[in-house]
Amino acid sequence: MDNQQALPMAADNVSIDPTIDPTTQRKHAAMMERLSNLHQSRVSNKTNPKDPSFESTQSFLSAFTNSKQAIESSLAEIQQIPDSNPNQDLKPDLERISLSISDLEKLVAENSYFLPPYEVRSSLKTISDLKQTLDSVTSKVKPRKKFSFKNKPAKKPETATVLAAAATKNESEHQSSYKVTDAPGFRSKENEVLVKEFKGSEVGEYVLTDLTNCEVRLKGCLRTLFINRLQNCKIYVGPVLGSILIEEVEGCVFVMASHQIRIHHAKRSDFYLRCRSRPIIEQSDGVRFAPYRLSYDGIENDLKESNLFDDTGSWANVDDFQWLRAVQSPNWSILPENERIETVKF
């Protein structure tokens, strides 16, 4: 692949005219010789049966998986030992595992030049995972190092554990600190009609999450909307001044107006949109798009206020981030006019 990419650009640079002057010619000849030497050595290298390089992804993968499994099983063994025999010295075992992990790393490095990038990445990930497991096993299993200066009180490890405890405590505080302050919204409902009217400009964000077979009507302007995990819902939304973020929806109908709309992991859903910019989809399929169809008392005003009164036609210019080609993405389509819903009124 890389070779092919490089070919056209290199062709311009190589054009050395051999008739120009003898020095150049001589240099050229020398170069050719050096090249053929290089080539010879490469060829002989390759045919050398002792050479462990095997240029096939398959064989690399099987070798890789084998040693990975070996390492994993010995790690598991070591984890079992301290329960039955707490005094056994595990240091050599751990060192052996660490060595075989670095061998594995070397194997990947040696073969990286022919492996597809995905395999390289996943192999490197596996290795770092193995290292992490080894670290955790080591910290669990290894007896604490004896501190050599006996006259000093061995306070250090204690403070370390205290610090660690404080850190974990902090961590849990972090976790809770932003889960307590939940944003307003509808959560975890089934088979309901949920209505909310926004008045004035005090409305910030709104959240719709974990809804099944619901109908949601949001009337009035809001700043931003987050939608997550909906199934078979009908969602009708007034103008959104900022952006709408949609994730993991299936079998839904959305009627919404916003400046920006991002759709992730959507399946079999219809979107009736008015959008100032291009809507985007990612990891979605079977999504269809049509123009906005919603009406309630005062929607014209709300749309004007949010600068969404004019239909710019952007609803049809969908960017599929997983389809970066000129031809139409198979993941989305324009909803045929005879299948569109009537204007929704409430």
Place this chain on the structure above:
Amino acid sequence: MGLLSIIRKIKRKEKEMRILMVGLDNSGKTTIVLKINGEDTSVISPTLGFNIKTMTYDKYTLNIWDVGGQKTIRSYWRNYFEQTDGLVWVVDSSDLRRLDDCKFELDNLLKEEPYQTVRFWLNTSAGFLLTQPSLFQKCSCPKQKPAHPQFNGDMDDKLDIHVIKCYKIDKRLSGASLLVFANKQDIQGALSPNEIAKVLNLDVMDKSRHWRIVGCSAYTGDGLLEGFDWLVQDIASRIYVLD
């Protein structure tokens, strides 16, 4: 004269800074860039790829690389690391659900992990030359074949091209100043910059990196100048020591 001092000299002449803007999708990166450049922010599509803005700020020229944050293109962020003086990480302070994602991606970004580099070498009478320097302008161009321990060459006999892939530990961002924008502060219910700093656990970087978190709103423009003032001053004090 060391390489570092040469680079410093060149940079001093140009007074140029390269700034990389990254963050999750929907955090407002493009809006921030356009707002600070005084452009219309009413129609902005999610960034497919990247935008480059060059603007004059104080007496410096900023090259701002605004890279799209959608999940499918996050893996390309690493391609923009080269020669980055300042890093701007933008957080949507109102998106509470994805703060975990945000922390994960930031940690991932700052982690110094191995990455693959690919270079093409062309064998000519003048020695090894890097082909297509415009594509790889940030690569250095040594006169000899690099003696990398993990060097793996592949050769095309006719054209004599070497394709070199090797792994390096990524330290390209290690010197860059980090500005975290806690964006969308104008939205009710948004977390404060302090809370964001706690969630992202920024304190652990105290010793290893110059960083700062600034609350802002790309919608109203609040806080943007404060953030950029700090970033530019911090970079300047690192690079243009003698000013």
